[in-house]
Amino acid sequence: MLALRKERGTGSGLMDIKFTNRLSYKQARLTVLVGFILGTLLSLIQIGIDYASEDASINREVRDLLKISHNPASRIAYNIDSELALELTSGLLQSPAIIRARLSDNNGMVLADVERPRMQDRYRSLSDFLFGEQRQFEDRLYLTHMPDDYLGNLYLEVDTYAFGARFLDRAGVTLVNGFARSLVLTGILLALFYMMLTKPLVTVIGALSGRDPRKPRQTRLDCPHGHENDEIGVLVKVANQQFVSMATEIDQRRNAENRLTQYLNELEDIVSARTNELKASNNSLSRSNQELEEARRRALDMAQARSAFLANMSHEIRTPLNGMLGMIALALDSPLPSEQRQQLAIAHDSGKVLVELLNDILDLSKFDAGQLELEHIPFDMGSMVEDTANLLSQNTAQSVELTCLIARDFPSSVLGDPTRVRQVVSNLLSNALKFTRFGRVDVRLTSIVGGVRLEVRDTGIGIPEEAQARIFQPFIQAGAGITRQFGGTGLGLALTHNLCKAMQGRLYIDSRPGFGSRFSAELPLAVHTEAIAPAPLQGRVAALSMAGSGLDELLQDLLPAWGLAYQRHDSSATLDAAAIDLLITDDLDRLFELRPALKTPILLVTAYGNFLPSEQSVALAPLHQLARPLARNALYQTLRRTLQGFEPEHPLASPAITLEQGRARILLVEDNPVNQLVAKGMLAKLGCQVQLATQGAEALDMLEQDTFDLVLMDCNMPVMDGYEASRRIRQSGRWPDLPIVALTANAMPEERERCRAAGMNDYLAKPFRREELLALIDHWVPVNG
Structure with a gap:
């Protein structure tokens, strides 16, 4: 009983709702607030309209006063009558708004000038803010029958407060009326909302407060009269339905509590058994952790051993390589027969390729260890690409044309790591040459926004789409038969992909089986020195080459830019020997047919290592020879020497690098x-x-x-x-x-x-x-x- 009384006391407290918390008050407050805001806005709009009207009336009334005074003032100015002028201006000063009046003739002489002080009031500052402190008006005087004769001026100063006070009074009345309407509306709405909403709700709350929540099956709530079909009636119906649901739910919960007690007893037994199992699992996990720690320690030891092995292998391989390449380089600096020089040059280039392969292996290990460091120095990327292509040209098949196509506007030097860029060029080009047996392999170098683009295109076997994602993984090639047929370690593309990523660049592939591949490396290498155009040459150059060949594309791009007249011919039948200064060709068979009738010098473009022996060179003299791929500087210097009449150099001759004796x-x-x-x-x-x-x-x-x-x-x-x-x-x-x-x-x-x-x-x-x-x-x- 005591508990029931406490709950009923709590219920009676629910009925004691503060006035400001009642729904009727809140609804009336919101309604009046909206009405007050709208009324205020409408009153302000009305005041604004009144303000515009009052502002216009100031000018209109003063203009009317000037219009009435115009003819008398004109006659007074015409007669120059000071007494009448004083009388007129004093009469104008009787107007509440006029504080000064002045009448002058056409010579500027003042006939009358009267004024009085301005009116003072506590609202004057507001009036001056709205209408201005004062306004000046001036009327040019003339007689009606002589409008072109200027007689003088009538000047008036108007105190706007006479109008402003009138406007402020009206505005105050408008605002007070609006506020009074809002108060009346508040009272009416408050009473209506109380009778329609608050009172029936209080009745329902009282009925709910008198119920015992432990006995939901008590008597149903009665709906207040007149509210059976509105929201309050729906609320009573829903409350009665909830009482029924609560009674059902209480019964279900009691049954659930009984079942839960039974489950808890069973759960205690299960937890005890699981605890024993977890202890056994923890012991097993502890043993596994010890085994993992030992495996980690062994892996670290193996990594250190691998690093030491790579360092030792690097030392052991590079030492004999240094001796071999150094001795070959020294031998190439001495006078040798052309055949021996060619053999030694091939051996020297092969040694360089071996060094590049060794560098790839070591760099891959640096990537694994996170120890790769990049330089940021200027270097000539165009010349580097040509040198790398020339070095790898020994791997080119006889029926493959290798061409370096470098844009004429490509910078003379860029900023980056020349060693890593050379590796990217070398790996992409080696990959293209390895898988191309017929057609062309082109290396293209162009400038792009924010860097450079290196493209290596080939007409090789191509790469299936499903294998393109795998080829950038170390030691993996596109197919199992690739290694057997073409060889290779599978390191090149993986290293190239890692190098491009390390230089903040990107590597793309576009390939179709049977149609070749195109690898594009976009590298963010900043320009250090803009492109420098060589001195122009003079002469007429013709070429015997196939249409669409790499040689024709290269010559067509470079020779006109160097100032030379260039034409390509498919056959010697269309060639005018007297109209050219130099013939360029890569077809050796045609030379022996052309030479008896052609007296001009010939530039023969050959494959790597296919220079003509001395006796054939003499028979075709004057003959210049350059190996494919043609480098821009070598081609330019050969054209310059040839067109100036110099003797041809040996194609394998290398310029000596010497310093003064006793240099260091x-x-x-x-x-x-x-x-x-x-x-x-x-x-x-x-x-x-x-x-x-x-x-x-x-x-x-x-x-x-x-x-x-x-x-x-x-x-x-x-x-x-x-x-x-x-x-x-x-x-x-x-x-x-x-x-x-x-x-x-x-x-x-x-x-x-x-x-x-x-x-x-x-x-x-x-x-x-x-x-x-x-x-x-x-x-x-x-x-x-």
């Missing part, structure tokens, strides 16, 4: 006899004086006895290696400015940091080229230094 005194620290010969031979060709030390301790003794400009330090030597020798040189403090350059066959990424930590200034990986050695000497031993 260099201490070479190297234990390998072959590498000693290579380095000494290259340095001698560069005009340097070289002294040799076979290990680090001997190098320290020689530094004590003599002065050197540069130390070339091998890293791996017996007794004292290059790292220890460099540390001792730096610790002694006697040679603080002596540059030390590391010569090492270890091309792993951590080797460079290890050399710098030992005190070395620079790093040169074996096998190195004479040009790289020259660049080091120029950097560390300046000519004027």
